[in-house]
Amino acid sequence: MAICSLYIVGCEEQQPNSSTTNRTQVETTSTPLSTTTTLNATPSPSGSVKTPTSPSTSPTISPVPNTTGNSKLNQFPNLPRLLGKATVVMKVNGSPITIELDGDKAPISVGNFVDLVKRGFYNGVSFHRVVRQPEPFVVQGGDPNSKNPNYKGQLGTSGFEDPATGKPRYIPLEIQPQGAKSPVYSQILTEAGIAVPPELQHKRGAVAMARSAFPDSASSQFYFALADLSFLDGNYAVFGYVTSGMDVVDKIKQGDRIESAEVTKGLENLKSGQ
Numbered sequence: 001m002a003i004c005s006l007y008i009v010g011c012e013e014q015q016p017n018s019s020t021t022n023r024t025q026v027e028t029t030s031t032p033l034s035t036t037t038t039l040n041a042t043p044s045p046s047g048s049v050k051t052p053t054s055p056s057t058s059p060t061i062s063p064v065p066n067t068t069g070n071s072k073l074n075q076f077p078n079l080p081r082l083l084g085k086a087t088v089v090m091k092v093n094g095s096p097i098t099i100e101l102d103g104d105k106a107p108i109s110v111g112n113f114v115d116l117v118k119r120g121f122y123n124g125v126s127f128h129r130v131v132r133q134p135e136p137f138v139v140q141g142g143d144p145n146s147k148n149p150n151y152k153g154q155l156g157t158s159g160f161e162d163p164a165t166g167k168p169r170y171i172p173l174e175i176q177p178q179g180a181k182s183p184v185y186s187q188i189l190t191e192a193g194i195a196v197p198p199e200l201q202h203k204r205g206a207v208a209m210a211r212s213a214f215p216d217s218a219s220s221q222f223y224f225a226l227a228d229l230s231f232l233d234g235n236y237a238v239f240g241y242v243t244s245g246m247d248v249v250d251k252i253k254q255g256d257r258i259e260s261a262e263v264t265k266g267l268e269n270l271k272s273g274q
Helices: 107-119 246-250
Strands: 002-004 011-013 085-092 095-102 127-131 138-141 206-209 222-225 238-244 258-265
Touching (some): 085 107
Antiparallel strands (some): 002 011, 085 095, 085 258, 138 222, 206 222, 206 238
16 A cells, blocks of 8 residues: 555555555644645554554444534635536546536535636646555546646645635535535544444545645645545545546556546536635
8 A cells, every 4th residue: 555645745655464454544744735644554663653543442433423513514605615416527648537526425525626627727737646556546636736847846735726815725624424414524534423434435436635634635636546445434535436437547647637627517506605
């Protein structure tokens, strides 16, 4: 499994221990865009990385989703949201990838993504991270610096800057547990005391927001899951699935670019932030 940030600040490959490949461990620093979120398959030699408590053993985990408090969508009035479904078609290496987005279960994540597609933000952006060895993991893109072929810095550390404000736009971690009426915001499910899995899970073809260790640090970077990655469920926000063109995703190489991205259905469901 890959030892790297899903926001991508650095990446090192490590052969997973077969007995621990389903364990997720997080190593953090303090600043959102320079934070490294490490998905370890084996414990850290330094002992600084803690394994999350298993829901089956923690007395604080509730089997019933809590849909109050952090679950309220109106906490984020300035962010775009999409209530309903939408379809985006990306073209990579001359071939289409069709993505069905679920704004009913991830309205802010979908709204943010659709808004960026509408702006043409992803056109020309490259996939700066592709991890297939020692086993299929993710294909990740969305750093605006990757549009510049002469950029010499480290890719994976930047996101969308709203021209209206001149500031980066971040969105909250957004995960709807099974049986809940609305998402939980700004917390991974275990920290929210929820033991049930999310409605939108990391199946092969899932599309999810990349972020740093800080929960509300997602911006424009996203990833395709190349395999079922259940150990990420409840920790990262899935907001859609590839319904056609997964064979195209499977062939993406690091440095390949999104030639175009277009909202083909559901744009009328997009609501701008206040």
